[in-house]
Amino acid sequence: MKRATTRIPRPARPLALLGLLGASLTIAPLAQAQNPAPAVLGRPAATPAPSGPWTLQAAVDYSLTHNLGVRQSELTAQQQEANLRLNRAALLPTLGLNGTQGFNFGTNRDPFTNQFQQLNVRSNNFTASGQVTLFSGFQLRNTIKQGQLDAQASRVDIEKSRNDLSLNVASSFLQLLLAQELIRASEARLATVQAQVSRSEKLLKAGAVAEGNVLDSRAQLAGEERTLVTAQNQLALAQLALVQQLNLDPAAANRFEVVVPTLPDPSTLATTATVPDPTATFEIARQQQPEIKAADLRVASARRGLEIARGAFYPRLTLAGGISTGFSSVRSQSVRVSGDPIPVPVLQINPAAPGGYSASPYVLLSPQTTFEPLPYRFLDQLADNRGEFLQFSLNVPILNGLQTRVGVQRAQVNIQQVELQAEQTRLQLRQTIQQSYADAVAAQRRYAASARQVEALTLSFRNAEIRFNNGLLNGTDFNIARNNLTAAESDMIQAKYEFFFRSKVLDFYQGKPLTL
Numbered sequence: 001m002k003r004a005t006t007r008i009p010r011p012a013r014p015l016a017l018l019g020l021l022g023a024s025l026t027i028a029p030l031a032q033a034q035n036p037a038p039a040v041l042g043r044p045a046a047t048p049a050p051s052g053p054w055t056l057q058a059a060v061d062y063s064l065t066h067n068l069g070v071r072q073s074e075l076t077a078q079q080q081e082a083n084l085r086l087n088r089a090a091l092l093p094t095l096g097l098n099g100t101q102g103f104n105f106g107t108n109r110d111p112f113t114n115q116f117q118q119l120n121v122r123s124n125n126f127t128a129s130g131q132v133t134l135f136s137g138f139q140l141r142n143t144i145k146q147g148q149l150d151a152q153a154s155r156v157d158i159e160k161s162r163n164d165l166s167l168n169v170a171s172s173f174l175q176l177l178l179a180q181e182l183i184r185a186s187e188a189r190l191a192t193v194q195a196q197v198s199r200s201e202k203l204l205k206a207g208a209v210a211e212g213n214v215l216d217s218r219a220q221l222a223g224e225e226r227t228l229v230t231a232q233n234q235l236a237l238a239q240l241a242l243v244q245q246l247n248l249d250p251a252a253a254n255r256f257e258v259v260v261p262t263l264p265d266p267s268t269l270a271t272t273a274t275v276p277d278p279t280a281t282f283e284i285a286r287q288q289q290p291e292i293k294a295a296d297l298r299v300a301s302a303r304r305g306l307e308i309a310r311g312a313f314y315p316r317l318t319l320a321g322g323i324s325t326g327f328s329s330v331r332s333q334s335v336r337v338s339g340d341p342i343p344v345p346v347l348q349i350n351p352a353a354p355g356g357y358s359a360s361p362y363v364l365l366s367p368q369t370t371f372e373p374l375p376y377r378f379l380d381q382l383a384d385n386r387g388e389f390l391q392f393s394l395n396v397p398i399l400n401g402l403q404t405r406v407g408v409q410r411a412q413v414n415i416q417q418v419e420l421q422a423e424q425t426r427l428q429l430r431q432t433i434q435q436s437y438a439d440a441v442a443a444q445r446r447y448a449a450s451a452r453q454v455e456a457l458t459l460s461f462r463n464a465e466i467r468f469n470n471g472l473l474n475g476t477d478f479n480i481a482r483n484n485l486t487a488a489e490s491d492m493i494q495a496k497y498e499f500f501f502r503s504k505v506l507d508f509y510q511g512k513p514l515t516l
């Protein structure tokens with residue numbers, strides 16, 4: 001394929017893109033891979049800008065790694081991955097440590113002796129506790145499965161963003177080529193008109209034509225100059241749109257060049273070989289299209305949401321346990337102290353004595369024991385005041401204002417909405433493919449008809465030019481003949497690029513690369 005390099009002038013200001021190729025097309029792009037992306041997503045390696053002119057494939061590859069919209073989709077997928085990790089972590093027990101220190105003044109109750117005392121008390125409390133959910137109506141597990149489906153849908157959305165960008169870049173690239181060809185056609189017509197003006201001026205000096213013919217030629221020249229300026233503005237706008245999609249540095253945009261491929265004549269191509277069948281294309285796209293896969297994943301996620309809502313009808317069983325201890329500054333520790341023994345008289349039986357007992361000559365030495373309060377050390381109190389607990393909690397829902405029942409009903413409605421959206425996505429895909437096929441066939445037919453019209457109008461214009469130069473045709477009729485030829489040429493060029501763009505859209509839905 002022959003290629004030429006074209007230098008693009010600097011754009012003037014941002015305006016709307018050319019509406020010919022992309023104004024009425026709603027694109028539902030094709031997934032490039034059916035397998036989901038890895039769980040941990042990162043920014044892909046940046047594709048360096050080509051050192052020479054840009055090809056369509058180079059422009060698509062560069063935009064995929066530098067476009068902000070694609071990077072935003074990647075960050076959204078990473079956020080869904082983080083939510084999935086949080087859902088999985090909900091199955092783990094919760095553990096916590098708690099410590100307090102308080103100062104009480106005046107009459108206070110000792111937290112350990114429950115006695116009120118006129119003292120300044122410093123107290124500490126330390127608690128370590130944990131809790132784990134044993135059963136919650138399978139809500140936690142269904143939440144994890146729903147998070148997995150949402151994460152997969154977000155990863156598929158990345159492919160959707162990449163495909164949208166690829167088709168938009170291809171559209172802008174072809175619009176750029178269209179603008180270039182319109183400029184070349186306008187420049188050729190301008191050269192012809194300039195030659196016509198020069199010829200008319202010479203004939204006027206020779207007295208062969210009237211002055212009105214020269215004025216008409218000059219007016220036609222001014223019109224062609226305006227047409228060329230319009231085409232140049234369209235070229236600048238098309239270049240600006242492509243540069244913005246590539247997210248290029250504005251300084252580098254001034255040296256932006258593209259490779260211009262030699263496209264074949266659409267009228268010489270067989271429709272069945274060039275334009276894919278819409279039914280077969282839809283069957284392929286339906287299996288690979290990222291929007292379809294994302295819609296199906298969201299339907300499955302909505303169904304998991306219904307199971308989560310139904311889980312609120314079940315009892316909830318939790319297990320909790322912990323250990324606690326504390327310290328009080330007013331608490332003391334009693335220590336037994338042994339003193340000198342004291343004599344205790346020993347009684348003997350004496351019936352004559354009052355009470356039947358009398359003192360014997362013997363004594364018993366009894367040990368003396370007293371308790372002395374000592375300071376209760378901090379670590380000793382923590383060890384002695386320790387307590388543990390273990391408890392099971394069972395919560396059986398009976399009536400909560402019909403919130404659970406309404407939640408289930410809302411989940412059921414959400415499933416119907418998501419299923420309807422999935423069906424709408426498939427319908428939109430089918431309509432887009434059918435519309436692209438119809439547009440491609442219509443553009444090919446329009447090109448063939450325009451080519452025949454250009455051929456006929458070219459002969460008619462040459463005849464009109466001869467008659468005009470000989471003074472047999474007025475300037476108005478001559479300008480009409482020229483304008484008819486110009487319009488036919490412009491329509492033929494536009495039909496040509498519309499045909500190739502619609503064909504590439506269908507190829508893209510079949511998984512083929514975007515190349516010219």
